[in-house]
Amino acid sequence: MESILKRIEEEIESxxxxxxxxxxxxxRTVGDGVADxxxxxxxxxxxxxxxxxxxDRTLEDALQDAPVTxxxxxxxxxxxxxxxxxxxxxxxxxxMLVRRGGRLLSIPVGNxxxxxxxxxxGEPVDGRGxxxxxxxxxxxxxxxxxxxxxxxxxxxxxGIKAIDxxxxxxxxxRELIIGDRGTGKTTIAIDTILNQKNEPESTRPICIYVxxxxxxxxxxxxxxxxxxxxxxxxxxVVTAPASSSAALQFxxxxxxxxxxEHFMDAGKDALVIYxxxxxxxxxxxxxxxxxxxxxxREAYPGDIFYLHSRLLxxxxxxxxxxxxxxxxxxxxxxxxxxxxxxxIPTNVISITDGQIFLQTDLxxxxxxxxxxxxxxxxxxxxxxxxxxxxxxxxxIKLELAQFRELEAFxxxxxxxxxxxxxxxxxxxxxxxxxKQKNGAPIPFEMAxxxxxxxxxxxxxxxxxxxxxxxxxxxxxxLLREGKDALEAIRESKNLDEETEKKLRAVLDAFxxxxx
Amino acid sequence: xxxxTIMARNYAQALFQSVTKSPQSSNKYVDNLLSxxxxxxxxxxxxxxxxxxxxxxxxxxxxxxxxxxxxxxxRHAAVANATAALGLKDVRVVERPELLRGWRIRTxxxxxxxxxxxxxxQMYYHIINTQ
Numbered sequence: 001m002e003s004i005l006k007r008i009e010e011e012i013e014s015x016x017x018x019x020x021x022x023x024x025x026x027x028r029t030v031g032d033g034v035a036d037x038x039x040x041x042x043x044x045x046x047x048x049x050x051x052x053x054x055x056d057r058t059l060e061d062a063l064q065d066a067p068v069t070x071x072x073x074x075x076x077x078x079x080x081x082x083x084x085x086x087x088x089x090x091x092x093x094x095x096m097l098v099r100r101g102g103r104l105l106s107i108p109v110g111n112x113x114x115x116x117x118x119x120x121x122g123e124p125v126d127g128r129g130x131x132x133x134x135x136x137x138x139x140x141x142x143x144x145x146x147x148x149x150x151x152x153x154x155x156x157x158x159g160i161k162a163i164d165x166x167x168x169x170x171x172x173x174r175e176l177i178i179g180d181r182g183t184g185k186t187t188i189a190i191d192t193i194l195n196q197k198n199e200p201e202s203t204r205p206i207c208i209y210v211x212x213x214x215x216x217x218x219x220x221x222x223x224x225x226x227x228x229x230x231x232x233x234x235x236x237v238v239t240a241p242a243s244s245s246a247a248l249q250f251x252x253x254x255x256x257x258x259x260x261e262h263f264m265d266a267g268k269d270a271l272v273i274y275x276x277x278x279x280x281x282x283x284x285x286x287x288x289x290x291x292x293x294x295x296x297r298e299a300y301p302g303d304i305f306y307l308h309s310r311l312l313x314x315x316x317x318x319x320x321x322x323x324x325x326x327x328x329x330x331x332x333x334x335x336x337x338x339x340x341x342x343x344i345p346t347n348v349i350s351i352t353d354g355q356i357f358l359q360t361d362l363x364x365x366x367x368x369x370x371x372x373x374x375x376x377x378x379x380x381x382x383x384x385x386x387x388x389x390x391x392x393x394x395x396i397k398l399e400l401a402q403f404r405e406l407e408a409f410x411x412x413x414x415x416x417x418x419x420x421x422x423x424x425x426x427x428x429x430x431x432x433x434x435k436q437k438n439g440a441p442i443p444f445e446m447a448x449x450x451x452x453x454x455x456x457x458x459x460x461x462x463x464x465x466x467x468x469x470x471x472x473x474x475x476x477x478l479l480r481e482g483k484d485a486l487e488a489i490r491e492s493k494n495l496d497e498e499t500e501k502k503l504r505a506v507l508d509a510f511x512x513x514x515x
Numbered sequence: 516x517x518x519x520t521i522m523a524r525n526y527a528q529a530l531f532q533s534v535t536k537s538p539q540s541s542n543k544y545v546d547n548l549l550s551x552x553x554x555x556x557x558x559x560x561x562x563x564x565x566x567x568x569x570x571x572x573x574x575x576x577x578x579x580x581x582x583x584x585x586x587x588x589x590r591h592a593a594v595a596n597a598t599a600a601l602g603l604k605d606v607r608v609v610e611r612p613e614l615l616r617g618w619r620i621r622t623x624x625x626x627x628x629x630x631x632x633x634x635x636x637q638m639y640y641h642i643i644n645t646q
Contacts, residue, residue: 004642019596019629024621026578038578039624058613059632063639097626 025098027051028080033245034290035071035083037098043081046140047073048101051085055097070121071098072105072247075291082291084247086121107255108134109262114206117223117237120248120255125239126223137262139254143313150319152353155384156205156271156328159195159441160188162369162434165393165451166400167356167376170384171205171269172317172326176348178333178340179358183370185332187438188356189273190222192330194229195441196271205269205328207235210256213249213279216241225439246290249283250307257314260327264316267323272315276332277308281344298343305347312351354378368435373397374404386493389444392451396430399455403427429459432467442475445489449478449503452495458507461515473514474507482506523560526552527567535575578623580606585614585630593618600627 025039035051043049051069054062069091075082085092086105107122110133117126124131152170169175177185193207209226211219219239226232236259240252253274260270274280281304288301296302308331315329331352333345338360340349349355356376363370382390402423410424433454436442442450450471453459462470478486485502489495495503530548534541552558580603582593590608597603597620606620616631 007642008638019600019627020633021600021625021627023624024626025624028574038574041624054636059615059635062632062636099626 023100025049025081027092027094027096027098030085030089030092030094032290033085033089033247033287035085035092035098037081037083038079040073040081040098040100043073043076043100044104045073045076046104048103048105049073049083050099050101051087051092052097052099053091070101070105072251074287075293084287084291085245086247086251089245104138104140105251106136106138107258109137109259110134113236113259114234115232115236117219117239118255120238120240120244120252122255137258139251139258140310141258141261141314143310144316144318144322148316148319148322150317150324151383152317152326152380153383154269154317154326155386155389155444156192156269157195157199157444157447158188158192159198159443159447160191160369160436161442161447161451162371162373162436163188163356164385164389164444164447165396165434166373167354167371167378168380168382168385168389168393169328169330169354169378170317170380171328172315173354173378173380173384174312174315174329174331174352175378176331176333176352176355177358178335178345178349178355179370180335180338180360183358183360183363184368184438185334185358186222186275188358188369189275189330189332190225191438191441192271193226193235193273194231194439195443196234197229197231198441198443203269204234205271205326206260206263207231208238208256208259208270208272209235210238210240210253210272210274212240212252212274212276213242213283214239214275216243229439246283246286250280250287253277253280253311257311257327261314264318264325264327265323267325269326269328271328271330274311274329274331276334277311277348278332278334278344281307300343304344305351308344308348309351312348353380366435367431368438373400386444386448388448388489388493388495388499389451391495392448392455395455396451399423399426399430403431425460425464426457428464429467430454432464433459433471435468443490445486446475446478448489448495449482449486449507450474452500452503453507456504456507458511461511470514474510477510477514478506481509519560520563522557523563524567526560527564527571530564531568531571531575580620580622582606582608582618582620583611583614583630584608584618585612585616585632586610589616589618593620596620596627596629601625 023040023042025037027035028038029036049071051071069087071083071085073081073083112131112133116124116131119125152172154171156169156171157164158169177188179185196204196207223237226235238252238256240249256272256274260272263270284307285300289295293301312329312331315327317326318324331348333348335345354377357372358370359372362372406420406424433450453474459467459470485499485506488499488502530544533544582597584590584593597606601622614630614632617629619628619630
């Protein structure tokens, strides 16, 4: 306080009026979060403007009411500009002075954001004070070109057996999570964040969760869950709740991308989850209609594809020359009645490097995570898997594919040959093995061990209805008596002869003891 | 908004812009407009056009150049700057004590602010942003 007073005193004593000339505009009309402004003839598209509500007020009034209201120019017209208001709309009124900001919309980013909850403009909303040590970065940025990228070859473990085995995700990939409401999309995303706790700190990615148009209570619950598991140590939450304006909801994913790029450019790995892009599309549609842009299919603006493509293209695996960092994206799309051929889902499917389909039927049958492995795909595939996982997952895919073919026969055929029955039994057991509770991601070495047990028939002695509990017991057993084998898998990321021998010994002991 | 209102507004805007650009031809523009309205059977739009013109006039007046001074002693400097920097002459001068010291000149799309109030506010924003 002393330093502030002294500084002000020095400034007053040396006061000599400085003339500053600047281009201004006047608010002609304002409504629905959009302001029509006269003037600003030299303003640029996507330029920030400042609504000056202190022009006609005394200094005392102005100082009491410091926060500034910003706007973003999104339409340049013949004699006016249309601006979307990024702040309290009630502060903007007709006749108000508007100044040019002279810059594109930028947000403050920095390492100190880790562990914090921020809004679309990068302002903290968790009540823990100002975030210091930040640099301003523009929210829109051109994505890296082909030359600056490297192939995706490092796995991002989600801790969910079904995904890590059959739809593996690599660092720098974009994998879409798509399904109806209530099928576990957010759960998969959150479990992925929680599982990064199992990664060594040196390779642990910084996680950014972007909550778009969600209930604040849901976001608060989520933050509490992450804090409880110690995941907030490496996570940043960006929130644009349902109560915020359409502009802030539309920009929130870009804020997440900027924060992720900050870490990627520094040579680190980052994971960004956009939950969900359907709501971003709806917000963008609302804004575009209010800006009187011509509506297209389903009333979405013509550039709705570009909205998602330029966002998702910013995820990349960078070459060594560029630092070797990566930004992995897990966009989420909500479908209506499993219609994946709708406009927005097909757009995003064509942009991403694979998709994880969650089916309501499977969810209701108790198959959780409700992943339809038949139609889920990862275009990066085994390039993003460890050698250990590759060895066990190849067999699982084949067994499950055969099981799905034979499942239909199960309904009516009473007279099946022994081989068919064996395949069906094996498929059932593997299906049970792939079930997993939410909030319980498992480290990859544990997943490898369990899947190894499944494909090598170690569960065949147990009824398939009891496979779930048996699996739990196996996990506990491995943690107690299989540490060497797990350690070997974790260190080498491979299942060589010696490691396999160790693992088989542990599994044999388990089968012997737990009947 | 009805199509008649939109049409009237467009006519009013066109007339206003034309008259603003070439005030010496204003009578000619008004005659042309009236004969066009008669020819197309749109004379009933005339009251709406009149209303829209009043709005445009009010808006233009609000955006006329104005010099605001904190006190009488600042008048000379303000007027001199307005003439030198912006080429303005015969501009309305208004006293605004809330400026504390100095002056500011506002035109339709430019603002030159040399008031103590603005300087103190900028200082305040600079301090709170660098804390």
